Amino acid sequence: MLGKLMKRTITLAVAAGVFGSLSPVHLVAQVPAGAVPRLAVEKFTLPNGLEVILHEDHSVPLVSVNVWYKVGSSDEQAGRTGFAHLFEHVMFMGSRNVPVGKYDEWLEAVGASPNGSTSQDRTNYYQTGSSSALELMLWLEADRMGGLLPTMTQDKLDLQRDVVKNERRQSYDNVPYGRAYETILGALYPAQHPYAWPVIGSMADLSAAALGDVNTFFRTYYAPNNASISVAGDFNPDSARVFVSRYFGAIPRGPAMPPRPAPADVHLARDTALVLEDRVQLPRVYWSWHTVPAFHPDDAALDLLAYVLAGDKNSRLYKRLVYDLQVAQNVDARQSSGRLAGSFTIDVTPRPGQDPAGVARIVDEELRSLMRGGVTAAEMTRARNTFLARMLDDLSSVQGKADQVQYYNYFVGTPDYVRQDAERYASAMAADVQRVGRQYLAAPKVVLTVVPQGKPQMMVKTGGGS
Amino acid sequence: MRTPHTRMNGRTTADRSSSCAPRAARAVVVICSAALMASCGGPSPAVVVATPVPAADTLPTTTVHAPAPEQPPVVPAPRPLTLPPVVTRDLSNGLRLMIVEHHELPVATFLLLVRSGYEEDPAGAPGLVSLTAAMLDEGAARRTALEISAQQAMLGARLGTAAGYDVTTISLQTPTAQLDSALALFADVALRPTFARAELERLRAERLTLLTQLKDRGPSIADLAYPAVLYGPDHPYGRPTLGTGRSVQRFERTDLRNFYRTHFRPNNSTLIVVGDVHPDSIVRRVTSAFGGWQPGRIPARAASAAPAASPRAVYLIDKAAAAQSSVRIGSVGVARATPDYFPLLVMNTVLGVPFGSRLNQNLRESKGYTYGARSQFDMRGEAGPFTARAEIVAEKTDSALVEFIHELTRIRDTIPMEELTRAKRYLQTRLPGEFETPADIASRLVPIALYDLPLDFYNSYSQRVEAVTQADVQRVARRYLDPERVAIVVVGDRKVIEPGVRQLGFGEVHIRDITGAPAGQP
Numbered sequence: 001m002l003g004k005l006m007k008r009t010i011t012l013a014v015a016a017g018v019f020g021s022l023s024p025v026h027l028v029a030q031v032p033a034g035a036v037p038r039l040a041v042e043k044f045t046l047p048n049g050l051e052v053i054l055h056e057d058h059s060v061p062l063v064s065v066n067v068w069y070k071v072g073s074s075d076e077q078a079g080r081t082g083f084a085h086l087f088e089h090v091m092f093m094g095s096r097n098v099p100v101g102k103y104d105e106w107l108e109a110v111g112a113s114p115n116g117s118t119s120q121d122r123t124n125y126y127q128t129g130s131s132s133a134l135e136l137m138l139w140l141e142a143d144r145m146g147g148l149l150p151t152m153t154q155d156k157l158d159l160q161r162d163v164v165k166n167e168r169r170q171s172y173d174n175v176p177y178g179r180a181y182e183t184i185l186g187a188l189y190p191a192q193h194p195y196a197w198p199v200i201g202s203m204a205d206l207s208a209a210a211l212g213d214v215n216t217f218f219r220t221y222y223a224p225n226n227a228s229i230s231v232a233g234d235f236n237p238d239s240a241r242v243f244v245s246r247y248f249g250a251i252p253r254g255p256a257m258p259p260r261p262a263p264a265d266v267h268l269a270r271d272t273a274l275v276l277e278d279r280v281q282l283p284r285v286y287w288s289w290h291t292v293p294a295f296h297p298d299d300a301a302l303d304l305l306a307y308v309l310a311g312d313k314n315s316r317l318y319k320r321l322v323y324d325l326q327v328a329q330n331v332d333a334r335q336s337s338g339r340l341a342g343s344f345t346i347d348v349t350p351r352p353g354q355d356p357a358g359v360a361r362i363v364d365e366e367l368r369s370l371m372r373g374g375v376t377a378a379e380m381t382r383a384r385n386t387f388l389a390r391m392l393d394d395l396s397s398v399q400g401k402a403d404q405v406q407y408y409n410y411f412v413g414t415p416d417y418v419r420q421d422a423e424r425y426a427s428a429m430a431a432d433v434q435r436v437g438r439q440y441l442a443a444p445k446v447v448l449t450v451v452p453q454g455k456p457q458m459m460v461k462t463g464g465g466s
Numbered sequence: 467m468r469t470p471h472t473r474m475n476g477r478t479t480a481d482r483s484s485s486c487a488p489r490a491a492r493a494v495v496v497i498c499s500a501a502l503m504a505s506c507g508g509p510s511p512a513v514v515v516a517t518p519v520p521a522a523d524t525l526p527t528t529t530v531h532a533p534a535p536e537q538p539p540v541v542p543a544p545r546p547l548t549l550p551p552v553v554t555r556d557l558s559n560g561l562r563l564m565i566v567e568h569h570e571l572p573v574a575t576f577l578l579l580v581r582s583g584y585e586e587d588p589a590g591a592p593g594l595v596s597l598t599a600a601m602l603d604e605g606a607a608r609r610t611a612l613e614i615s616a617q618q619a620m621l622g623a624r625l626g627t628a629a630g631y632d633v634t635t636i637s638l639q640t641p642t643a644q645l646d647s648a649l650a651l652f653a654d655v656a657l658r659p660t661f662a663r664a665e666l667e668r669l670r671a672e673r674l675t676l677l678t679q680l681k682d683r684g685p686s687i688a689d690l691a692y693p694a695v696l697y698g699p700d701h702p703y704g705r706p707t708l709g710t711g712r713s714v715q716r717f718e719r720t721d722l723r724n725f726y727r728t729h730f731r732p733n734n735s736t737l738i739v740v741g742d743v744h745p746d747s748i749v750r751r752v753t754s755a756f757g758g759w760q761p762g763r764i765p766a767r768a769a770s771a772a773p774a775a776s777p778r779a780v781y782l783i784d785k786a787a788a789a790q791s792s793v794r795i796g797s798v799g800v801a802r803a804t805p806d807y808f809p810l811l812v813m814n815t816v817l818g819v820p821f822g823s824r825l826n827q828n829l830r831e832s833k834g835y836t837y838g839a840r841s842q843f844d845m846r847g848e849a850g851p852f853t854a855r856a857e858i859v860a861e862k863t864d865s866a867l868v869e870f871i872h873e874l875t876r877i878r879d880t881i882p883m884e885e886l887t888r889a890k891r892y893l894q895t896r897l898p899g900e901f902e903t904p905a906d907i908a909s910r911l912v913p914i915a916l917y918d919l920p921l922d923f924y925n926s927y928s929q930r931v932e933a934v935t936q937a938d939v940q941r942v943a944r945r946y947l948d949p950e951r952v953a954i955v956v957v958g959d960r961k962v963i964e965p966g967v968r969q970l971g972f973g974e975v976h977i978r979d980i981t982g983a984p985a986g987q988p
Contacts, residue, residue: 035572035641037571047531059570060898060901060902061544061545061547061898062898062899062902088467088489089489092489096536097536097537097538098538101822101827101831104820104821104822105822105888106538108820108821108822108888108891108892109541109888109891109892109895110541110544110891110895111544111891111892111894111895111896111897111898111899112895113820113821114821115467115489116467116489117467117489118467128899129895129899130541130544130545130895130898131544131545132541132542132543132544132545133541133544135539135541136538136539136541139534139535139538139539140538142534143534146534158834159831159832159834160834161834162834162835162859163830163831163834163836163837165859166790166830166834166835166836166837166857166859167837169789169790169837169857169859170790170836170837170857171837173789173790174684174788174789174790174857175683176679176682176683234545245531246532246534246535247534248534249531249532249534250531250532250533250534279682279786279787280679280682281678281679281681281682282675282678282679312615312616312619313611313612313615313616314612314615314616319612322672323612323668326668326671329672329675329676329679351671351675352675352678378616378620381619381620382616382619382620385619385620385621385622386619388622389622389624389639392571392573396570396571396902396903397902397903398902
C-alpha cells in the first residue's frame, strides 16, 4: 500500500534518437518535484523562544531528536577561530544532572549514538534511536541547554582541545591537499569576513581558547531563543509537546543574539594565483569564484551547473579531461552556499607527466564553450534527476528528515519547504544554467595549485583578468 | 563534528552549505544480522498541520515554569521488533532471489551478489577481481560506457559495481516507475559486459596513478601493510586488493573475461530486491531478464594455510613529517562460520565499537591522543584479521601503543556485569536503526546470502546476544586476543616516533616499506 503523499506519475518524454536506435532505452524520465514527499510538520514556539518542529513517521520504531543553535564559525572572533566547533565538543562533557560520559552511555544503551556538527552558520546536535527513548533524549538536550556551565572545568576543555587538534590533523593536516580549503577561503574573503577561516580553526587559536571563553560563548549563544529542536519519527505528538514543555520550559530566555551585520558583498578585483607545496605525488589545481548564498534564486542553477561540468562520466570536464584525453585523474565541481555567501569550486588532478597549465587551459576552454553554447536538455535531465535522487536519499531516514526540516527552518524560515526545494531544481532551465555560468564563472577567481614539494614551478598562473 | 558519522548506506551527514566539522569519527557498524523492520500502520498522512507560531501575548502567561526533573526519565521497553518476511525463490538456473517489500517510497534496490571476491585473485596477479568489477559497467551488450552512465541518470536510477572479500556486487537503485528500463540496463551489465579494450586501458592508467597516490596517505599505507604483515603474500588475505603496479600493468582482457565467465554464474549468485515491489511481479521480471543465464561449475578453492602466530613485533613504516601515526594492531581472527560469533560480537563491542568503548574512552576521551579509536573482527569465508586502530598524534605514538596493549590485556579479565549489559543493550537497541531504508535492509541480507545464515537469523539475534555470559566473553578474549602475539604496524614520521617506540621493548622493531615488505637499511 503506497503512501498517500507519494505521487507516482513520472512524466515521460520521448526523446527520439537520444541514445541511438540500437539501445532499448529510448525514454527520458524527468523525475518531477512531485516525486519528492511532502513532510507533514507541526511548528510552535515556547514562551522562552525555543522553536519546536515535529514530524511524525510511524513506519519505523525510531525517533530522531535534533537541536540547532544559530551559531557557527562565522560568529567567531579573530584569535578564536575554531571555537564554535570546540564548544560543540565540550557540550558532550556533562551538564548539571548528567555526569561526564553519561550522555553517550545512556544513549548508547537505547540504540542512539549522539553526535553533533558545526558549520559556518550553525551548530547541530542529534541522536537517533529507539522511539521509546524520546523522553530521555529531550531531557538530556534540555539539561545541557540549561545547565552546561555548572560542571564545566579546565580539564574538560583541555581534553577536548586535544581531541579537536587531532581531528584537525586527521581531517586536514595529515591528508593530501588537506590545507587547500582554508587557503582558498583566506584568498576568497577579506581577513575579517566571517567566512575567511575554516570551521576547524587554527592550531594556535585552539591553543588560546580559555575557560572564560566557554562561559561567555554559552551565555551569548546557547539559549532557547537562539535554538530550534526537531523531532522526527515514531512518537506521539501530544506526549512530545508535554515532554518539550516539561524539560525545556523552565530554561530562561537568554539575551538576544548579538547583531550579525551582513558583511559587505565581496568581489575579487582580479584573478589571484596561489601555490601551496604539499607531500603529494601529483599537483592539483583549484578554481574558486564568488557566487550566491543558499536559496538565492541562482543557487539551484549553480548546483546544476556543477553537475553538468563534473557530475558524471558524460559531464563536460570529466568527459574531456578524464575520459577522452585522459590527462586528468579526477575532476570535481561544487557550489557551496551558506547563509552569508557562496562559492563555486572546480578542482582537477592532472595525471603524472601532465602540465597543470595545459590542463587548466582545457578547463578554461570547456567553461567558455558552455558559456557560449549553453547546456542540452539531456544534461539538464541528468542533473535534475541526480539532485532529486539525493533529496530522496536525505529524506529516507528519520535522522535525515529531522535535519532537513531544521535546515529549511533556519535558512528560509519555515520547515515545510521540501517541495519548494525540489521545485527549485525541477524548474531551473537550461538558459538559467548557461546564464549563471556566464555571470559567475567569468568573474575574477582564486586559482590555487597544490604542488609536490620542491615543485613551485608547476603553479598555474593567471592572466590577471576575467 | 564530534564523530564523522557515516550513514549505513554510505552517505555522510554533511551540511550542504559549507564544510562541517563532526564531533567524532566512527566507522560504520555493519552488524551481520538481519532484523527486519515492520512497516507498521503505513506512512505518514499527507496533511500538513502547520501550526501558526503563536504571538507571545496569546500564550498562557506563567511566571514560573516548574523546573525539569533532576533524574533522567526511565526509558520504557522498546516496541517489539517484527520482521517483514524475506520471500525467497530459486530460479531453475540456480539464481537465488531474496525479496523484501518496503513501500515507504516508490523506489527499489537491487543487489546482485556474486559469491566470489578478492580471495579469488591469482597468487601472482593481485587486483584482478577489483579491476573486473570496475569494468562491468564500462560497456555491456550494445551499450557503451558513456551510454550506461547517461542512461541511468536519465532514468533517475543509480547503478554501481564493487568488490570485496567473498563477493562482487552490482547494485541498482531505481524509481519503481522506471523499473523495467532500469532492470534491462542492470541485466546487461551483469550478464553481458564487454570488457572493451579502450575502457580497460583507461581504467588501467587510472589505477596505476591511484596506486602511486596511495603513498600520500598514511592511513591507506597502514591498511595495505597491516594485512600484508599478518598474512604474507602466499595467503589470499595478504595481497593488495587493488593490485600492484606490475600486476595492473599486465592484466589482459582475457584475464578479466575468464574470471567473469568462471565465477559469474547464477548458481554462484544471489539477487536481493528490497523496495516498493511485489514478489510475484519481481520473480516474473527477473526470470525474464536472468532466466537465460547459464549455470556453470564453480571451481572449489582450497582452504588457505593459516599463517603461524608470531611473537609480538613492531613494523615501522616511514612517512616523513606525518602529523599523526596510523596504528594498526592485531592478529588473525576468525571466519564468519565461527561458533563464537555472538561472544566475539559482544566482546568486541566492549573493546572498541561504540563511542563509550574501552579503546575510545581511553585513547580519546581520557588521554586525548586521537580523534577516535576502534576495533573490529573481519569475519570472512576464512579467518580475517582482528584490528585495533587509531590515528595518533605523532608525539604520543609510544604512549598510545602502551594503552592499546593495556586494553588488549585488560579485556581478558572478567568484564564487569554492568559494562557487559551496556554492550548487549547497544547491540540489541541498534537493530531497528540498521533496517530503516531499502539500502540498509539489502545490506543486512548480504551476510545471510554469503555465509548461508538462516533466513530468520535476526529473529533470534537479540536473544543470542542476551545469552552471552561473562565467562563466554572471557573465553573468547583469551582465545583470540593475545597481546603477546600481536603485530603492531605504525606508519608515521620515523624521526619523531622511532626512539620512543624502540624504548617500549614491545618486541623486535622491523622497518618496512609502504607495501609491508622489509625495507632497505636506513
